[in-house]
Amino acid sequence: MVAKETATTPPHVELGLTDDDVRAMYRQMLLARAVDERMWLMQRAGKIAFIISGQGHEGAQVATAWPLRPGQDWMAPYYRSIASAITFGMSAEDIVTAHLAKGDDVSSGGRQMPGHYGGAPYNIVSLSSPVGTQVLHAVGIAMGAWVRGEDVVTLTSFGEGTANQGEIHEAMNFAGVHRLPVVFVCENNGYAISVPLDQQVGGGNVAARAAGYGMTGVTVDGGDVLACYRAARDAHARARAGDGPTLIEAHVVRMTSHSSDDDQRRYRDPAEVEALKERDPISIFGDQLRGWGLLDEEVDTQLRADVKAEVNDASKRAEARPDPDVATALRHVYAEEQHDA
Amino acid sequence: MPELNILEAVRLGMDEEMERDERVMVLGEDVGKKGGVFGATEGLFAKYGAKRVLDTPLTEAMIAGAAAGAAIYGLRPIAEMQFADFVYPAFNQIVSEISRMRYRSNGTFGLPMVIRMPYGGGVHGALYHSQSNEAYFTSTVGLKVVAPGTPADAKGLLKAAVRDPDPVMFFEHKKTYRLFKAEVPDGDTVVPIGKADVARPGTHLSIFCYGLMRTFALEAAETLAREDGIEAEVVDLRSLRPLDTEAILASVEKTSRALVVHEANRFGGFGAEVAALIAEEGFEHLDAPVTRLAGPEVPGVPFHHNLEDWFMISPAKIVDAARALAAY
Ligand SMILES: Cc1ncc(C[n+]2csc(CCOP(=O)(O)OP(=O)(O)O)c2C)c(N)n1
Numbered sequence: 205m206v207a208k209e210t211a212t213t214p215p216h217v218e219l220g221l222t223d224d225d226v227r228a229m230y231r232q233m234l235l236a237r238a239v240d241e242r243m244w245l246m247q248r249a250g251k252i253a254f255i256i257s258g259q260g261h262e263g264a265q266v267a268t269a270w271p272l273r274p275g276q277d278w279m280a281p282y283y284r285s286i287a288s289a290i291t292f293g294m295s296a297e298d299i300v301t302a303h304l305a306k307g308d309d310v311s312s313g314g315r316q317m318p319g320h321y322g323g324a325p326y327n328i329v330s331l332s333s334p335v336g337t338q339v340l341h342a343v344g345i346a347m348g349a350w351v352r353g354e355d356v357v358t359l360t361s362f363g364e365g366t367a368n369q370g371e372i373h374e375a376m377n378f379a380g381v382h383r384l385p386v387v388f389v390c391e392n393n394g395y396a397i398s399v400p401l402d403q404q405v406g407g408g409n410v411a412a413r414a415a416g417y418g419m420t421g422v423t424v425d426g427g428d429v430l431a432c433y434r435a436a437r438d439a440h441a442r443a444r445a446g447d448g449p450t451l452i453e454a455h456v457v458r459m460t461s462h463s464s465d466d467d468q469r470r471y472r473d474p475a476e477v478e479a480l481k482e483r484d485p486i487s488i489f490g491d492q493l494r495g496w497g498l499l500d501e502e503v504d505t506q507l508r509a510d511v512k513a514e515v516n517d518a519s520k521r522a523e524a525r526p527d528p529d530v531a532t533a534l535r536h537v538y539a540e541e542q543h544d545a
Numbered sequence: 546m547p548e549l550n551i552l553e554a555v556r557l558g559m560d561e562e563m564e565r566d567e568r569v570m571v572l573g574e575d576v577g578k579k580g581g582v583f584g585a586t587e588g589l590f591a592k593y594g595a596k597r598v599l600d601t602p603l604t605e606a607m608i609a610g611a612a613a614g615a616a617i618y619g620l621r622p623i624a625e626m627q628f629a630d631f632v633y634p635a636f637n638q639i640v641s642e643i644s645r646m647r648y649r650s651n652g653t654f655g656l657p658m659v660i661r662m663p664y665g666g667g668v669h670g671a672l673y674h675s676q677s678n679e680a681y682f683t684s685t686v687g688l689k690v691v692a693p694g695t696p697a698d699a700k701g702l703l704k705a706a707v708r709d710p711d712p713v714m715f716f717e718h719k720k721t722y723r724l725f726k727a728e729v730p731d732g733d734t735v736v737p738i739g740k741a742d743v744a745r746p747g748t749h750l751s752i753f754c755y756g757l758m759r760t761f762a763l764e765a766a767e768t769l770a771r772e773d774g775i776e777a778e779v780v781d782l783r784s785l786r787p788l789d790t791e792a793i794l795a796s797v798e799k800t801s802r803a804l805v806v807h808e809a810n811r812f813g814g815f816g817a818e819v820a821a822l823i824a825e826e827g828f829e830h831l832d833a834p835v836t837r838l839a840g841p842e843v844p845g846v847p848f849h850h851n852l853e854d855w856f857m858i859s860p861a862k863i864v865d866a867a868r869a870l871a872a873y
């Protein structure tokens with residue numbers, strides 16, 4: 205009886221996720237994709253200056269952000285992290301507002317380029333452009349929690365090109381020394397703009413570096429949402445238990461050019477680009493859900509319609525927001541009231 | 546003489562230097578197959594191969610530091626920082642190592658190398674794709690710093706930089722890359738480092754500038770001549786370190802009024818050095834205080850076009866500053 209039940213238990217149940225959980229994860233991926241696609245349209249229409257996309261990364265991002273506790277844990281993401289950010293509390297409207305650089309954009313009030321997610325209300329650290337700098341911030345937040353003995357886990361993400369920056373080494377080493385409660389997620393899409401993995405990562409394996417820092421390293425297929433979730437859940441538990449940091453390397457695909465300023469046809473074989481569709485995490489996860497009887501065409505259509513309506517709404521509201529007022533341009537260089545901080 | 550834009554001139558300069566001297570190589574992020582994010586190295590990978598046009602990992606400290614090592618070994622590396630804004634991981638190498646190598650080794654080790662960096666705003670690049678961070682480098686003794694404003698200077702100064710026995714920081718204003726075409730002398734024409742260029746002679750005031758500001762200052766000078774009868778002399782410094790102090794003082798002697806223009810913020814900016822030079826050595830020629838027109842005191846160019854326009858120097862802002870100075 206027990207054996208039989210185990211054999212038929214769908215994998216998500218085994219992981220402690222309900223049917224609704226996995227459908228919600230799927231919806232989150234759809235939402236991230238829909239926002240992303242909308243912003244490409246807006247970029248082409250000249251409404252936004254620039255877009256850097258998370259298409260192909262959504263499975264890994266939603267799954268690794270899923271165990272985080274909004275309002276308690278922290279996140280230091282990167283420029284592809286639309287799905288991570290919306291899973292951790294940002295709304296589609298926040299994302300579109302930031303891309304339109306509106307005056308009340310939660311990330312920067314229109315001061316930063318698109319793709320620089322952040323927001324104090326969400327425990328998402330304001331992000332800059334020089335790659336990898338956020339990883340040390342994540343480690344510092346984790347150090348703060350460790351110093352105070354508080355139950356906080358920090359997740360930080362970055363690409364495999366970024367993984368080679370010196371600061372990443374410093375961050376991982378420090379996290380390893382003190383077994384800090386941090387989860388490093390390397391979203392390996394095989395390219396850093398045009399430079400492929402074999403020209404970028406000595407040995408080709410980022411997760412393997414974890415051993416050198418005395419932390420757990422895990423490699424997952426970013427198309428396998430539940431595998432990503434398992435890795436993240438375990439990393440989160442490890443961090444909370446005081447068992448130190450984890451480095452998760454998720455193999456994902458970059459389905460678009462690096463950004464709207466790039467044309468990947470210059471350096472990527474057309475057949476390779478064409479084949480990416482088969483590794484689209486949304487279709488892979490959708491197929492899995494159908495296989496487990498959790499999704500049919502009707503539900504899928506409904507979810508997609510919902511998500512589309514949400515993005516339409518978000519865009520409309522975002523576009524109606526005010527542009528930044530030039531009179532504010534000199535504000536917030538320093539604290540406006542000098543006080544003991 | 547071909548008409549080229551600045552991007553093409555930089556590319557041709559590198560190409561000719563690589564052809565002339567097999568020790569010259571290029572290294573940086575995406576410089577190979579992609580030809581650089583701006584296209585500065587386009588075609589070089591196909592022509593010179595993957596070793597002499599080397600795509601590096603995404604690691605600027607390595608790019609600068611390994612270029613230094615290669616220069617010690619006898620190569621003539623041209624290192625590219627993808628944006629000047631991303632040079633900071635390499636700052637330690639540039640400031641602690643590259644600038645000091647010759648002095649600390651008592652002349653034993655020199656570093657003939659070039660670091661090219663696209664800099665400057667007005668391109669919707671916000672805080673991290675718009676910086677004019679030349680002052681960090683001009684204040685670092687041991688580096689040479691150039692910032693061309695025309696295609697001919699871009700090519701000629703690049704050649705000079707490659708051949709220079711010391712490290713040269715080569716600032717390319719990214720908004721000028723495709724802004725205009727102009728004639729570039731054929732062949733091996735080297736523009737010496739350390740010489741300013743009087744881009745437009747004038748008698749009423751001098752405008753000292755470099756990079757994109759040369760174009761803006763010339764435009765402003767036309768307006769001033771047309772609308773106010775003010776003849777501004779535009780002096781393109783081109784080379785920030787060493788600085789052509791003679792040319793600066795000669796111009797001030799002629800016009801008695803000095804306006805220094807740059808895009809970086811004013812406080813401690815490069816203009817302070819020019820202003821101090823004029824105050825110290827040209828005081829008796831002055832009829833008005835030396836004036837600086839520079840970027841506002843914020844940590845970077847903000848993104849939204851309202852804010853970016855507010856930040857950026859423009860020909861109109863130069864005209865206003867020049868009028869006030871002329872009226873003093
Ligand atoms: C320090 C620094 N150098 C260069 C850049 C320019 N740049 C932006 S993204 C990028 C590639 C990043 O590749 P990877 O880390 O693999 O992340 P991906 O974009 O593939 O997700 C580069 C070179 C930068 N932002 N910061």
Ligand SMILES: [Mg+2]
Pocket residue numbers: 363364365391392393394395396397
């Ligand atoms: Mg990558």
